[in-house]
Amino acid sequence: MLISRAYARKLGLIINRDLENRLDVEFADGSSDWTSGVVHDVAWRVGGRTVRCDFQVLDDPCVDVILSKDYLFGLDVFSENHESFFDTELNEKLYQLCNIRLIGRYSPALNVAEEQYLEDVISPDAFGPEMMQRELARRDRLVANY
Structure with a gap:
């Protein structure tokens, strides 16, 4: 789960910038970037369901929030709340939304x-x-x- 730094600030979320909370992420095009921290225990609501989540903070993604596949598919978010999602014209930055993975955090x-x-x-x-x-x-x- 990723959130833009600007959107986290707009929501008044406190960003934990400790070094252990910064992660190296890789995008589908092979480029990578470091997150600038994490916001913990955010009440995230889609449709009628609220879930408490941690979001990694990315300084300049092409959208405000990128939801994980576990969240989307584990809670049937697409099928139950399709009206909450919209199409956007992202052109060359679309890669930021697909197949983001962590680099070097695990063994x-x-x-x-x-x-x-x-x-x-x-x-x-x-x-x-x-x-x-x-x-x-x-x-x-x-x-x-x-």
Whole structure:
């Protein structure tokens, strides 16, 4: 979950700028940027549901808020609240909204898991039973380690 620094200030949110709260993020085009901190325990409301969230603060994203896939799909936000979303003309900055990932915050084990996942997903049997079991085992290992 990301929020622009300007929007966080507009909402009166307190940005925790401690170094341990700054994260290196990579965008789909391969570029990267550091967040400038985090805002904790924000009451975020879409439709009739309010969820308490932490948002990483990015200085100059192309939109005010970027919601995580876990939030969007875990809470069925798109299907239940489609009227809360709108189309915008972002042109060349659209990459900022897709496939944002953390860099270097977690152990090398996460990088290995990511590499294994990428190998598995392009294999001819990517969605076969064996690959599904490998993915579930990989997720279990990651959850146990973090």
